[in-house]
Amino acid sequence: MKSPDKHSSSGPDRWLDEHGDYLFRFALTRVRNESTAEDLVQETLLAALSALHQRSGQSSERTWLTGILKHKIVDHFRRSWREQPLEDDPPTGLADEPGMDEFFAEDGHWDHKPASWGNPFRSLEQSQFFDVLQNCMQRLSPKLAQLFVLKELHDMSNEEICKELGVSPTNVWVMLYRARMNLRQCLESKWFENDREAL
Amino acid sequence: MLTCKEASRLLSQSMDHALPRMKRLELRIHVWLCSACSNFEKQLLFLKRAARQLDERDSQTDQARLSSEARERIRKAVGK
Ligand SMILES: [Zn+2]
Numbered sequence: 001m002k003s004p005d006k007h008s009s010s011g012p013d014r015w016l017d018e019h020g021d022y023l024f025r026f027a028l029t030r031v032r033n034e035s036t037a038e039d040l041v042q043e044t045l046l047a048a049l050s051a052l053h054q055r056s057g058q059s060s061e062r063t064w065l066t067g068i069l070k071h072k073i074v075d076h077f078r079r080s081w082r083e084q085p086l087e088d089d090p091p092t093g094l095a096d097e098p099g100m101d102e103f104f105a106e107d108g109h110w111d112h113k114p115a116s117w118g119n120p121f122r123s124l125e126q127s128q129f130f131d132v133l134q135n136c137m138q139r140l141s142p143k144l145a146q147l148f149v150l151k152e153l154h155d156m157s158n159e160e161i162c163k164e165l166g167v168s169p170t171n172v173w174v175m176l177y178r179a180r181m182n183l184r185q186c187l188e189s190k191w192f193e194n195d196r197e198a199l
Numbered sequence: 200m201l202t203c204k205e206a207s208r209l210l211s212q213s214m215d216h217a218l219p220r221m222k223r224l225e226l227r228i229h230v231w232l233c234s235a236c237s238n239f240e241k242q243l244l245f246l247k248r249a250a251r252q253l254d255e256r257d258s259q260t261d262q263a264r265l266s267s268e269a270r271e272r273i274r275k276a277v278g279k
Binding site: 016024045101113117120124158173181 | 276
């Protein structure tokens with residue numbers, strides 16, 4: 001496995017060659033399209049260039065650049081958050097509004113009961129699994145996907161997410177809930193059902 | 200007793216922060232008795248772990264790369 005810390009000393013003129021593809025993939029895992037990911041790499045390198053004098057030698061160059069890219073991704077989400085259509089917004093969060101109930105029957109029972117996935121952790125050794133996961137993330141509405149990324153890939157707390165995106169705490173949990181419900185359903189039908197048949 | 204709908208919401212919330220003690224207790228009882236919600240909880244934990252590994256997957260496979268056009272464009276913009 002490649003360790004990011006292997007690349008520790010190169011100048012700005014080498015950044016693109018040494019870290020460009022890495023940063024591009026990092027961005028592409030989080031945003032939906034290639035040209036956005038390319039733009040984010042560019043913004044990152046420009047920001048890095050102007051912040052070069054403030055850089056302390058504590059972390060590797062790649063870690064440092066990745067940290068800048070993470071901020072650029074959050075900025076991008078914040079911008080697109082404001083531009084996205086209202087229909088994407090969740091209900092105001094009161095428990096029984098539409099969008100929250102699509103997974104349950106009226107008596108509160110599951111519409112599709114979550115099945116046992118056996119030992120799902122074996123799937124983490126298969127690269128095809130991650131393609132399916134990415135694909136399922138892409139099927140989420142943009143806002144749900146962005147929240148999921150901030151939560152699970154950037155490891156931000158709900159409070160941090162509220163602050164960064166200007167969303168209410170209720171909306172954050174409702175949307176995370178919907179993202180997870182959709183992802184679980186998608187993984188179950190696109191991966192684990194087939195997986196079980198193959199066993 | 201919680202319904203599955205309520206339990207599923209609490210389970211999702213419990214991924215992000217600790218629940219009040221009574222809620223936690225109610226939830227444990229429900230999950231203990233309900234295989235669907237117990238599966239759901241395991242799936243949420245798995246999802247968290249899988250999402251974290253997306254980047255490792257990326258650095259191992261060398262699929263996506265900057266196109267040469269994008270690379271040139273960025274090189275010019277950054278001025279190096
Ligand atoms: Zn249940």
